[in-house]
Amino acid sequence: MSLWHKDPVPDLNEQIIWLTGASSGIGEALTKALADRCLHLYISARSRDKLETLAESASNITVLPADITDPESLQQAAEKIHATSGRLDTLIANAGTCEYVDALQLDPDLFRRVHETNFMGMVNTVAAAIPLLQRSRRGYIAGVSSSVTFLAMPRAQAYGSSKAAVTHFLEAMKADLMPVGIDVSVISPGFVRTPLTDVNDFPMPMLISPEQAAGAIIQGLQKRPWQIAFPKRFTFLLSLLGHLPAPLRHRVTSAMSRTREQETVRENHS
Numbered sequence: 001m002s003l004w005h006k007d008p009v010p011d012l013n014e015q016i017i018w019l020t021g022a023s024s025g026i027g028e029a030l031t032k033a034l035a036d037r038c039l040h041l042y043i044s045a046r047s048r049d050k051l052e053t054l055a056e057s058a059s060n061i062t063v064l065p066a067d068i069t070d071p072e073s074l075q076q077a078a079e080k081i082h083a084t085s086g087r088l089d090t091l092i093a094n095a096g097t098c099e100y101v102d103a104l105q106l107d108p109d110l111f112r113r114v115h116e117t118n119f120m121g122m123v124n125t126v127a128a129a130i131p132l133l134q135r136s137r138r139g140y141i142a143g144v145s146s147s148v149t150f151l152a153m154p155r156a157q158a159y160g161s162s163k164a165a166v167t168h169f170l171e172a173m174k175a176d177l178m179p180v181g182i183d184v185s186v187i188s189p190g191f192v193r194t195p196l197t198d199v200n201d202f203p204m205p206m207l208i209s210p211e212q213a214a215g216a217i218i219q220g221l222q223k224r225p226w227q228i229a230f231p232k233r234f235t236f237l238l239s240l241l242g243h244l245p246a247p248l249r250h251r252v253t254s255a256m257s258r259t260r261e262q263e264t265v266r267e268n269h270s
């Protein structure tokens with residue numbers, strides 16, 4: 001296959017899609033928005049009950065409970081897709097987690113947990129999907145990273161580094177998969193109101209709803225650009241800040257740090 005000639009992107013209504021992280025937040029909104037628009041939707045997460053409730057809303061949803069940190073459970077899910085549909089057109093690898101860091105009391109176990117889910121979970125998911133995507137006329141991997149990769153933010157050492165690894169992994173995969181006709185996009189959301197961000201105790205500028213996020217992702221899925229970043233104004237500003245000269249950039253991010261504040265609280269309690 002030529003590097004430059006590609007079959008047109010198939011319509012969503014011809015596509016078999018596998019979505020991870022479907023039980024809540026962005027994935028739940030995507031499930032509701034995609035079911036009506038695609039040929040068949042396979043949904044995964046650990047919470048079987050939530051997936052089953054979601055699947056009641058449409059006849060073309062199949063529930064495939066899986067833990068993305070467990071390659072065996074993803075393999076079993078992939079085998080079910082193979083047995084039922086014979087191929088996969090689009091993988092939306094959305095499942096992920098977030099934990100914030102105290103820079104003065106680094107906890108390596110926290111880093112291991114976040115990387116195991118966000119980075120190794122992405123690798124495990126893509127590994128399980130590749131043989132199925134190769135059976136599609138024009139397979140597609142859309143992996144959810146984060147706009148945090150545009151600017152190294154305070155307390156996001158574990159989350160940000162796991163998502164930076166995801167973005168790099170996907171870009172390198174794109175280099176290898178383009179010649180075999182599989183497209184790859186990285187999805188980089190700004191702040192979206194979900195259970196993952198409901199616990200945040202800091203301002204979240206330009207926060208959008210999961211339904212808005214799902215709408216932006218579906219628009220992207222139909223064009224398959226390398227980067228699907230939204231909301232546009234927020235991600236543009238963040239990437240602008242990320243391109244400031246380092247001394248300026250570090251002033252901006254350290255102004256957002258709460259390390260001193262945490263230190264004071266600790267001193268007051270000791």
Ligand SMILES: NC(=O)c1ccc[n+]([C@@H]2O[C@H](COP(=O)([O-])OP(=O)(O)OC[C@H]3O[C@@H](n4cnc5c(N)ncnc54)[C@H](OP(=O)(O)O)[C@@H]3O)[C@@H](O)[C@H]2O)c1
Pocket residue numbers: 020021022023024025026027044045046047048066067068069094095096097098117121144145146147188189190191192193194195196197
């Ligand atoms: N919300 C934001 O502002 C924002 C911004 C940038 C990027 N993102 C990214 O967007 C994605 C979705 O996040 P969200 O905000 O929608 O969070 P959420 O509401 O917490 O949803 C996370 C989803 O991932 C699943 N999940 C977590 N660990 C898993 C595991 N080990 N195996 C299988 N599934 C697992 C959860 O299901 P179970 O618990 O049932 O397994 C759930 O369905 C994540 O990758 C997140 O990093 C979110």
